[in-house]
Each structure stands twice: as structure tokens, then as C-alpha cells.
Amino acid sequence: MKIKSLRRMLLLSINGVILLLMSVTGVSTFYSTHHELDELFDAQLAQYARLVRHLLLERTVATSVSNTVIEVPRIIEDGIERTSAQERHPEGHKYESKIAVQVWSQDGQLLLRSANAGTHPLQPMEVGYHVVNFDGYEWVGFSLFAEDLKVWVFTAQREDVRGELSFHLTIDQLLPLSFAVIPIFILVWLTVYLGTRPINELSERLAGSDPADLKPVKMELPRELQPIQHAVNTLLGELKSYIAQEKRFIADASHELRTPLSILQLHTDNLAKSQSMDEIMLANEAIQKSTKRLSHLVFQLMEMQKLEHLSHLDKRQIPLLGMISDAMAQIDGKHLDNVCWDIHVGSEVILFVEPALFQCVLRNLLDNAAKYARPNSVVQVVYSEMITQNKLTITNQFPDNSKPELKRLGERFFRHAAHQDIAGSGLGLSIVRKVVELHRMNLAWHISDDNYFSVVLEIPENVV
CATH class of the missing domain: 3.30.565.10 (Histidine kinase-like ATPase, C-terminal domain)
Incomplete structure (x- = not known):
């Protein structure tokens, strides 16, 4: 790809790398946060299940009561972002509807449930974690069998809670960096501008050079630009030498050809004025000599000019x-x-x-x-x-x-x-x-x- 503007290329590439790194950081932060929340909530589900088992063990009436329902507040989500204090309603928290509990007897009788858990088993009666679909959502659940009470304790939590929390935590971490993007871009632009300014100065110096006086460019430049300065000065020196040689060749040719041409013109005039055969023969002989001398001079001038520009020999x-x-x-x-x-x-x-x-x-x-x-x-x-x-x-x-x-x-x-x-x-x-x-x-x-x-x-x- 041909680079048309070094400054534009540096700005786009550096800012692009910064944006790419921030994007990678955001994605990495999101998945890392989601992973940590998964571990935390999985541990809470297991802890809630054991807590329910312990409460049932304390109240033996629980195993004899059928289909006891724990009320869950119905708080409608309107999608409006609120502070943590505003989310604390008198009747509870909106996330309560996203956590469910069930207790089943060994023979399949529903003993206890939260109001949002339904009357069917949330998950298989197998000890451990399960991912199930219920009520149009994906739930992560934990099953615990209480040997002493002969009951199954199910605890579950909606997966979208974890995703929402991961998203909010990621945004909270990246928001300060996002605000810093514009100052970073400004600093990058300033750095690139200052870094490439010597190139502009060199370009302006060359553009302002007098073609009639090709002096070497003498100015303080960064180490990376010094080879360019040396190459430019070398080229200017060779160009100056070439122009000087051309001028000298023109001056030599005009000076040296003036006399032979004048003599040739004189002999030509004599030939035109000749009246006798002897005069014609004499003028003709003089013209031949002058022409031969002139040809030799031109040949020597051309040889000398060719040698002035010769640098390689085919030996x-x-x-x-x-x-x-x-x-x-x-x-x-x-x-x-x-x-x-x-x-x-x-x-x-x-x-x-x-x-x-x-x-x-x-x-x-x-x-x-x-x-x-x-x-x-x-x-x-x-x-x-x-x-x-x-x-x-x-x-x-x-x-x-x-x-x-x-x-x-x-x-x-x-x-x-x-x-x-x-x-x-x-x-x-x-x-x-x-x-x-x-x-x-x-x-x-x-x-x-x-x-x-x-x-x-x-x-x-x-x-x-």
C-alpha cells in the first residue's frame, strides 16, 4: 500500500491501535467479570440451598406442610437506570423475582416454593448445578438432597442477572478510559505533529532553495533524517557539479568554435570572390583545412564532455x-x-x-x-x-x-x-x-x- 501522508498514517495507525486495545480490554473485562460473577453466584446458590435445608431441619413442620408459597414482590422493570438507593423499594428489590426456591419430597410432592418458581420441578433431581429454561428465561440452578429430611432443595437464578451485572461492571471500569480517549487522541496528534515537523522544515528549506545557487542543506535534524539530508546534499553537489560542467562545456565550445567558424566564413567569402581557378583551388584547400580542424575540435569537445560524466568503465x-x-x-x-x-x-x-x-x-x-x-x-x-x-x-x-x-x-x-x-x-x-x-x-x-x-x-x- 502506497503511503500518501506519513502524518495521517501515523495518526490513524496509533489511534487505531489505541481503540483496538481498548476494545480488547473491554471484551476481556466483560468476560472476566462474568466469569467471576458466575463463580460468586454459583457459590451463593449452593449456600442458599444449604440455608433452606438448615431452616427445614429447624422447623420439622416444613416437611409436613404441602405447597407452601413464599411471596415475591412484583416490581415492574421500566428500563430506567437508577441508583442503588433508588432500587431499594419498601416491598423489596426487583432482583428477588429473578431468584427461585423449591423444596420437593422424595416421592415428588412440592413442599415449599417461591411465588415465581411454579409448581413443576425447576431442575432434575440430581445433585449439582444445572442450566434449565423456565418461564422464557435461562436459569442456573443448584440441587441439594437432604438425607435426614428426605427432601430435594432447588435454588435457581436467572442468567440475565449475571450478564446485566457483568455489563454494568465493565462499563463502570471502561467509562473513565472512554473519557480519556479524546485527550489521548489530542496528545497523539501533538506528538506526531512535533515528530514530523522537521520533515516539513526540510521540505520548506528545499523548496526555498535558489536553483542558481545549490548550496548544501545545513540544519539540525533528528538522527533518522540525517541520512536523507546527506543524500540530498550529495545529490545537490552532483547536480551543481553537472551544471558547472555543462556551463563550462558551453563556454568552451562557444569560445573555441568562434575562431574556426570565423576563419571558415572568411575562406567561404574568399571562395565567392575568387575569379581565377588558382584562387578557387586555394580557397577550397583552406576551407577543407578549416573544416578538418573544426571537426577535430568538435570531436575533442564531445570526448571531453563524455568523460566528465563517466563513472563506470567496462574493462x-x-x-x-x-x-x-x-x-x-x-x-x-x-x-x-x-x-x-x-x-x-x-x-x-x-x-x-x-x-x-x-x-x-x-x-x-x-x-x-x-x-x-x-x-x-x-x-x-x-x-x-x-x-x-x-x-x-x-x-x-x-x-x-x-x-x-x-x-x-x-x-x-x-x-x-x-x-x-x-x-x-x-x-x-x-x-x-x-x-x-x-x-x-x-x-x-x-x-x-x-x-x-x-x-x-x-x-x-x-x-x-
């Missing part, structure tokens, strides 16, 4: 040499042929990585090594095994006038002043660093005095 065991070959196949042939390749990676080396992302790392590193290297120099790729970790080292030699700024390498959109004429976006190493972090590897670089630049990828044992 597989992939041969490192195969990934290097696939990465080199994606490098521009002009750059690939600009250098000599010296690769020292065994075919048995297997890495546990996400194939597409790690191939992106290799493609960026190998492309940079070829693109920024001195023409006809050697690019060396070496995989070395260590005790605690393994290393993949890519080394190339930079021209004398383009020594890299190590401190700024990896910054988004950073490009060396000497490399502005080379196609690139300044996002390659940023993407590499992000993928390396996701794989829990380390990336380092250093340069020697003779301009040999090395990128070292430190690979933990659990990745191999």
Missing part, C-alpha cells in the same frame, strides 16, 4: 600491441611518415582497460609525439616491467625553438605559441589525463637538455 583484457597498432592507423599519414617509429612492446602484454578510452589515450599520445617531433627524428615506444608497477614510455625530440612548458601541459585549450600553425585544439592531453585518472593510472612527463621529451604512463599491477 576488458586487450593486447597492448594491438591497441597501439589501431591507434597508429588513426593518425594522419603525413604526421605518421614525418618520424621513424621504434616500438618495444611484447605481443604478450595484456592490459585490463576500457578499449575505446585507452585507445583514445594512445592515439592522442602517439599523434602528439609524431606531430610535434623534429622531422625525420625517432619516436620510441617502450613498455617496461617493474616490481610494483609497469611503465609505457613514449619519447620524441622537439625542435630547438619549441621546448614545451611542462607546468601548463594538460590545461584545457592550452597550446604553445610555437605550435599555433599545427592543427590541434589543446584538449588532447586533457582527455588523456581524465582517462588515466578513471583507470587509476599515473601520467608524468619530463624533458632532457637536448629536447628529448618523454611521456610516462605508470600502469599498476592490477591493470596488467
Whole structure:
């Protein structure tokens, strides 16, 4: 069952339990009281029978007198509740008509009876208790045989007397509790209201939060609500980070695409104004270069944006040499042929990585090594095994006038002043660093005095 209101559910369930317990208590009290009254009245019936026997024994005339009638006052019951004092009439009590006595001789002669007992035996002539129907009512009776007088003494009492007394006693006990129900309900409502008020306060704080400034919710809450507060703050932090990433992506895209688009527009205008075939060919070549650079920039931006929201990697065991070959196949042939390749990676080396992302790392590193290297120099790729970790080292030699700024390498959109004429976006190493972090590897670089630049990828044992 779906709970629509926690407060309403608590009020209904707690008050329902209270009412249920009071009902169970009332029923239990009624039957317990009825049981105790049964025992009391059963004992009285036996006592009355012995009292009558004793009186007959004292007055021997009783056994010789036939059909003596004991008068019972006829008090009409009108159903009106009265006090005990009001029920005491001058002629007697109304309950006298609900108690009957008979005395029978052994040979079946009626010797003594109360006026309400009739002239037929109230119950069987068997010693003990009996439940009989007489005069339209159920009676509980007791039979006693007096050996010395050779008579049967019957005493009986109507069952409805016992039920009526049990009911009145139960009501008297539950009436104070009934009067206490409303104060109890009020206290329950107040307790539930105070107990759930922190939930309302948390809801109001969240509803009043500024969407433009998703600050964590800081307020004193009960221990049970603190996990919710922590979860909400975590969600707000992730949402804030996501929005910041989206804003940064939009800002980066708009900033970085502005220049290539302007250049592309310029070349398009030049093409429209070209008059000779040479001018048309030149403008067309410039448009192709600009389009290629623009496509590369958009691809790098999309790769970077995808990595910003990536938290889980679908890793597989992939041969490192195969990934290097696939990465080199994606490098521009002009750059690939600009250098000599010296690769020292065994075919048995297997890495546990996400194939597409790690191939992106290799493609960026190998492309940079070829693109920024001195023409006809050697690019060396070496995989070395260590005790605690393994290393993949890519080394190339930079021209004398383009020594890299190590401190700024990896910054988004950073490009060396000497490399502005080379196609690139300044996002390659940023993407590499992000993928390396996701794989829990380390990336380092250093340069020697003779301009040999090395990128070292430190690979933990659990990745191999």
C-alpha cells in the first residue's frame, strides 16, 4: 500500500491501535467479570440451598406442610437506570423475582416454593448445578438432597442477572478510559505533529532553495533524517557539479568554435570572390583545412564532455600491441611518415582497460609525439616491467625553438605559441589525463637538455 501522508498514517495507525486495545480490554473485562460473577453466584446458590435445608431441619413442620408459597414482590422493570438507593423499594428489590426456591419430597410432592418458581420441578433431581429454561428465561440452578429430611432443595437464578451485572461492571471500569480517549487522541496528534515537523522544515528549506545557487542543506535534524539530508546534499553537489560542467562545456565550445567558424566564413567569402581557378583551388584547400580542424575540435569537445560524466568503465583484457597498432592507423599519414617509429612492446602484454578510452589515450599520445617531433627524428615506444608497477614510455625530440612548458601541459585549450600553425585544439592531453585518472593510472612527463621529451604512463599491477 502506497503511503500518501506519513502524518495521517501515523495518526490513524496509533489511534487505531489505541481503540483496538481498548476494545480488547473491554471484551476481556466483560468476560472476566462474568466469569467471576458466575463463580460468586454459583457459590451463593449452593449456600442458599444449604440455608433452606438448615431452616427445614429447624422447623420439622416444613416437611409436613404441602405447597407452601413464599411471596415475591412484583416490581415492574421500566428500563430506567437508577441508583442503588433508588432500587431499594419498601416491598423489596426487583432482583428477588429473578431468584427461585423449591423444596420437593422424595416421592415428588412440592413442599415449599417461591411465588415465581411454579409448581413443576425447576431442575432434575440430581445433585449439582444445572442450566434449565423456565418461564422464557435461562436459569442456573443448584440441587441439594437432604438425607435426614428426605427432601430435594432447588435454588435457581436467572442468567440475565449475571450478564446485566457483568455489563454494568465493565462499563463502570471502561467509562473513565472512554473519557480519556479524546485527550489521548489530542496528545497523539501533538506528538506526531512535533515528530514530523522537521520533515516539513526540510521540505520548506528545499523548496526555498535558489536553483542558481545549490548550496548544501545545513540544519539540525533528528538522527533518522540525517541520512536523507546527506543524500540530498550529495545529490545537490552532483547536480551543481553537472551544471558547472555543462556551463563550462558551453563556454568552451562557444569560445573555441568562434575562431574556426570565423576563419571558415572568411575562406567561404574568399571562395565567392575568387575569379581565377588558382584562387578557387586555394580557397577550397583552406576551407577543407578549416573544416578538418573544426571537426577535430568538435570531436575533442564531445570526448571531453563524455568523460566528465563517466563513472563506470567496462574493462576488458586487450593486447597492448594491438591497441597501439589501431591507434597508429588513426593518425594522419603525413604526421605518421614525418618520424621513424621504434616500438618495444611484447605481443604478450595484456592490459585490463576500457578499449575505446585507452585507445583514445594512445592515439592522442602517439599523434602528439609524431606531430610535434623534429622531422625525420625517432619516436620510441617502450613498455617496461617493474616490481610494483609497469611503465609505457613514449619519447620524441622537439625542435630547438619549441621546448614545451611542462607546468601548463594538460590545461584545457592550452597550446604553445610555437605550435599555433599545427592543427590541434589543446584538449588532447586533457582527455588523456581524465582517462588515466578513471583507470587509476599515473601520467608524468619530463624533458632532457637536448629536447628529448618523454611521456610516462605508470600502469599498476592490477591493470596488467
